[in-house]
Amino acid sequence: MVHFTAEEKAAVNSLWARVNVELVGGEVLGRLLVVYPWTQRFFDNFGNLSSESAIMGNPKVKAHGKKVLTSFGNAIKHMDDLKDTFAELSELHCDKLHVDPENFKLLGNMILIVLATHFSKEFTPQTQAAWQKLTTAVANALAHKYH
Amino acid sequence: MVHLTAEEKSLVSSMWGKVNVDEVGGEALGRLLIVYPWTQRFFDSFGNLSTPDAVMSNAKVKAHGKKVLNSFSDGLKNLDNLKGTFAKLSELHCDKLHVDPENFKLLGNVLVCVLARHFGREFTPLAQAAYQKVVAGVANALAHKYH
Numbered sequence: 001m002v003h004f005t006a007e008e009k010a011a012v013n014s015l016w017a018r019v020n021v022e023l024v025g026g027e028v029l030g031r032l033l034v035v036y037p038w039t040q041r042f043f044d045n046f047g048n049l050s051s052e053s054a055i056m057g058n059p060k061v062k063a064h065g066k067k068v069l070t071s072f073g074n075a076i077k078h079m080d081d082l083k084d085t086f087a088e089l090s091e092l093h094c095d096k097l098h099v100d101p102e103n104f105k106l107l108g109n110m111i112l113i114v115l116a117t118h119f120s121k122e123f124t125p126q127t128q129a130a131w132q133k134l135t136t137a138v139a140n141a142l143a144h145k146y147h
Numbered sequence: 148m149v150h151l152t153a154e155e156k157s158l159v160s161s162m163w164g165k166v167n168v169d170e171v172g173g174e175a176l177g178r179l180l181i182v183y184p185w186t187q188r189f190f191d192s193f194g195n196l197s198t199p200d201a202v203m204s205n206a207k208v209k210a211h212g213k214k215v216l217n218s219f220s221d222g223l224k225n226l227d228n229l230k231g232t233f234a235k236l237s238e239l240h241c242d243k244l245h246v247d248p249e250n251f252k253l254l255g256n257v258l259v260c261v262l263a264r265h266f267g268r269e270f271t272p273l274a275q276a277a278y279q280k281v282v283a284g285v286a287n288a289l290a291h292k293y294h
Contacts, residue, residue: 035276
């Protein structure tokens with residue numbers, strides 16, 4: 001189990017309180033699809049993903065990004081119990097969606113980068129460290145039920 | 148060999164032209180030591196690394212960060228021959244410094260975060276994609292002579 005100190009939890013929560021989940025979610029997923037183009041294979045039915053502007057403006061990308069980041073918000077409420085929190089999603093991503101768990105780390109890195117672009121002053125080294133720990137832990141929790 | 152399109156090369160160099168390489172080097176190395184604390188093992192002789200503030204203000208960290216990023220700058224001038232450019236440094240990191248090459252990817256990710264923080268909105272998905280390619284290429288080149 002991952003242990004977050006009180007300071008780490010505070011750093012995560014104070015930044016999270018300022019995040020527009022809809023906006024940031026769409027941007028995170030969009031950037032994943034642009035920076036790591038092979039991830040587009042999981043979103044065949046999303047329509048036009050042929051260019052940066054097509055991806056970033058695609059309404060299905062935005063909607064799904066919001067869904068993914070909302071789920072991440074749930075993680076923040078359960079930082080002491082991530083494996084149980086993500087058990088069902090882990091099974092889903094393995095058994096139904098067939099997503100290589102390496103992609104969870106890539107998405108986690110994307111979250112950090114988008115936060116860095118939005119919150120330059122608040123994204124201190126300590127805040128970055130806390131968020132890196134969280135995204136790594138969520139990635140591990142999502143991979144936990146894989147078989 | 149890393150393949151960047153003409154557009155990507157142009158994005159990388161125009162953005163790099165605005166980077167204060169000395170400062171960003173110190174920041175990237177400092178953040179590496181904070182976000183991934185085990186990396187401090189390579190810098191035993193650097194003095195006080197006991198808190199994030201100590202790390203970020205440590206003169207040796209700043210000086211070494213500057214050195215590392217100036218070397219990265221060289222890589223940017225030789226994107227078509229990263230393996231050749233970093234051959235000697237690769238041997239050094241393997242034979243003398245004994246650095247696990249996984250750490251090169253970590254530093255690359257931290258550098259992308261630092262650029263994201265500095266450039267905000269200007270660090271577009273395409274700019275990020277180009278830089279992600281470059282840091283991966285440099286990390287591979289630095290690992291190339293490992294045995």
